[in-house]
Amino acid sequence: MFHKFKVPLIISFLGLITLFLGYKAISYSTYSVVPEISTKGLTSGDYYSGVVQSKIVSNNGYKIDHIDVYLDGKMLDLDGTKKINKKSLNFPLTIDTTTLLDGKHNLTVDIVDASKHQNKNQMNLDFYVDNTDLNATFIDQSYKVLQGRTIHAKIKANKKLADAKIQFLEKNYEFYPESEYSTVYESFIPVDCDLNAGEYQLNAKVKDFVGHDMNLSGRVDIQEYNFPKQKGFVVEKGKLEEEKEVSMSNRILEDAIEKWLTDSPNKKLWTGRFEVPVDIKKITTPFGEIRTTSEKGHYMHKAVDILNNPRSVIWASQEGKVVIKDRFLLTGNTIVLDHGIGVFTIYCHLEDFADIEVGDLVKKGNKIGRMGMTGYANGYHLHWELRVNNVAVDPFQWTQKNF
Template structure:
């Protein structure tokens, strides 16, 4: 009997010493460009808990997705091309910590230069307007740092307005009145004043405002650090804190703020990362 017990003990020790199966990690796209949204999928996670990770300095917010876990990460439009580390950690179904790590290569997007002419008062601000714009930018940064711990969005995102032509302008390096300015962090859709603007996906109205540059705006929190923003609106049809569904009207196209004519400026943020909104239309997701 002691020999049997010893044999069983040896088998048990051997079983515990066998390495667990490697985590199956996929990144889509595998080689993103500046401004891209990256979706990470982690397989081999049955019964897993405490799934966490990071891409560069960006913390990842994972959510259950079918038999896997998934997270969205943003490559800011001004990220320097090169190699960025990622890591993932979790505790598996039998309580064993498991980790994976790798390197993501970021490519240059080759954004064009756009030259604009605007009234001098909208470019060279007086001290009061400059302070106002700085305060409004700080409010937006605070918003982007706020991470709702649940996913509110479902499935792919939709274009928020019927436009006369495809949206354009994301990442353009802007020169306004001969002065280099911040790159354009959204996509512009040309449409008539009063055209309905709809929520690109399910989310909660996190901010309404009338900003110096953005004009009348709506910001939607889709959870897990993802926000979409709707600028230069003429009218607003939602209230702060309201939960809206994909396709629900949130406002109408206008030309408020710093604008050269009626259009919708549509932007997307993953934390502090400014990403190309149409990437959300083609996310590799089912629900």
């Protein structure tokens, strides 16, 4: 009885084996998908120091035959890279970065499967080594600046920094490299006209790309400036009523500047000094003049009013991007230029605009409009304003030195 079933069972078993071997043969001959490759513990573009423990991870629908690993073009002699014969791989890779020079390095991984076609995939990963101790210092340990001016703080580092900030009056300001490859970093800190004179602390924190950080401290002496006083002036009510019909609220202007500040490029768009944007016949209102008017009450004029012939050409004081071009109740026809890293210039009361649009990049000296008296103005003049992180500062300081 047993022998009656034995032969069919053997035949069935042999049939299954034949099917299995046939499937394997077909898979071996036809499989064409390259292996997947990734790494854990090593990321392209990141910085590393000391000994790095990482893994090469791979999956393949057939089987992985072998891997070749190259560091800066040289094949590494590693155990366990041949005759792997597995569908998945978690290969440990240790890199002692202390044996490498600081700077950019390349890891190349070739993975080949065990199919007839020997499907191959390659991964190239660039990473950086930094085993140098971090060192940085203020170029000037102390600064002197008048109320309403700008502190130009600089630090010198021994290498490229991942992050650098300076704190003044509990507010943080970014440091930016002076140029693309410079290790001198600069920050522009506005000093409000209303800030009391006295000595203040500057606290900076810098960090390199492998996480080392250090703290720096300096001082700034804010010196008192005797801002002039003016009794004020009168703008005819009829003119203000006319402006209301054709102008937007200046609150819209301020909100727009706040929005553009968050989008300001993280690099300077300018080089050299700023220029006064019109030939000066007379300065009718210096920066910081204290005024009293019936419409606006007691306030400080945090800009410069410049007089010249009506409809004189107004030009860009520096290279920048046009971010606002519109008409507002108080400032009239207004242009705002973004010069990068939170530095803006504002040109108000224009008669009309030049052929420029929001989004355009303008060069220093390009025409942006003509002198007018639109908005809250009783005569032809240019209201010229410079803001750093949305704090108005004396624009003439920026024409007298390189920032």
